[in-house]
Amino acid sequence: MDCIFCKIVEGSIPSKKVFENERIVAFHDIQPAAPVHMLIIPKKHIPTMNDVTAEDDALIAELFAVARQIASELGIAESGYRLVNNVNGDGGQVVYHLHIHLLGGAKLNGLN
Template sequence: MDCIFCKIIEGAIPSSKIYETDNVLVFRDIQPAAPVHALIIPKKHIASMNDAKDGDFALLGEVLAAAQHTAQELGVADSGYRLINNCGADGGQVVFHIHFHLLGGEKLGPLNAKA
């Protein structure tokens, strides 16, 4: 499999880890779109939200719990943050391993549907 996130999970590609459990990895985005920009990924390869099966939703709950923990750890839980999952090419997904972007550290503007 030629998935960059799987290679990060395996340690073949270095990352700036923020938080890790048996099932989830959180690391800093190398091209941050905000002062705080973390990626939260399950260690199990699931290509996109559309590929998640019934048995994957408990794992995705762990991903959301890791996002909450990370927001607290990075100091943006109280001020606010955005959690984004892009699904499919038209949804802006570039890496086809399900992941969530946690953005914060500044006042984020409204989403523009025409972006």
């Protein structure tokens, strides 16, 4: 498989990790769109949110729990942050391995 995020999971591509357990890894985005920009991914390869099954529900919940934990640890929980999951081309997805962007550290404009 030629998935960059799977290669990060297996360790063949380096990343600046901020969290890792048996199911999830989180690391700094190499093209940050905010002062804090982390990517939170399942170690299991799931191409898009459309490919999530009922058996993945606990994993998806854990992704959000990890996002909360990281935001708190980085000191942006109280001021606010954004979680983004892009799905497919029209949704802006570039890497086809499910991931959540955690953005914060500054006032974010845009979506309401």
